[in-house]
Amino acid sequence: MDVLRDNPWLAWVALALILAAIEAATVDFVFVMLAGGALAAALAAAIGLPFAAQVVVAVVVAVLLLVLVRPLVTRHFTAAPESRTIGAAGLVGRVGWVLQTVTETDGRVKLAGETWSARIPDGGVVCQPGQEVRVVSIEGATVIVTGDTAGQKPE
Template sequence: MSWLTDHGWLAWIGIALALGAFEAASVDFVFLMLAGGALAGAIASAAGLSFEWQVIIAVVVAALLLVIVRPVIKKRFMVADGATRIGWAGHVGRSALVTQTVTALGGRVKLAGETWSARLAPGSPECLPGQTVRVVAIEGATAIVTAVAGPADVPHQAGEQE
């Protein structure tokens, strides 16, 4: 037990490292703030303060970090749920350009600079080359689309591609 009283700062560092590992798994900045409190406890221990004061300092610092620093960091680094989607889900809602007539059975569109297989959503009219469509879903490697501009409003010529 005398080792712990002589090297309490090392125990606090171990607690901070464990909390840091939990933070890496949760990425919610709670355990990071608690780790900051543990580091403050380590400093208090290295300064020779009693265990009670080490705990008080660790708790106060962790609470201050949770109340003051965490909201700022969370606002800066976290993205609101659903605001940014990556992968195939990020294409839902985007516009695409028809490169080969799209029917209920198939077709091709230019989506985010890539050529995708496409199929019409149920109840959508046939889409001709050059027409702009909106992606409503992705099924496998096929974009499910609906028309957003009629053939008279086509912004590109039939043979043109983005």
């Protein structure tokens, strides 16, 4: 253990790596902040501060990171559930354009740069080519759309 006695910063770096590994498993942005404190203590050890000062530096930096940085990082990486919808579910509520007449059984619309099979809900109004429509739901690979009187032709 002469290596750690001669290079105390190495022990702090090892602790930071362990904390980073734990963070990778938990993804809670707590252990990475503690790892930041350990890295600050490694820097303090490298410049020759005594062990007690290294511990104080580690605690102060970790607390500052937890209080100031963690809320920002957490807010950035955890968006509202509505904004996290991906894939087809993210298309509900979006506007598209009719390419081929949309009836209760068939039709085609351009939506998010792609051509989709489409139909209107039972009892809905038939949508004509060039008409703007809004996606109300998705059933398999078919979007269910409703007509919208305002709109222009797609580009």
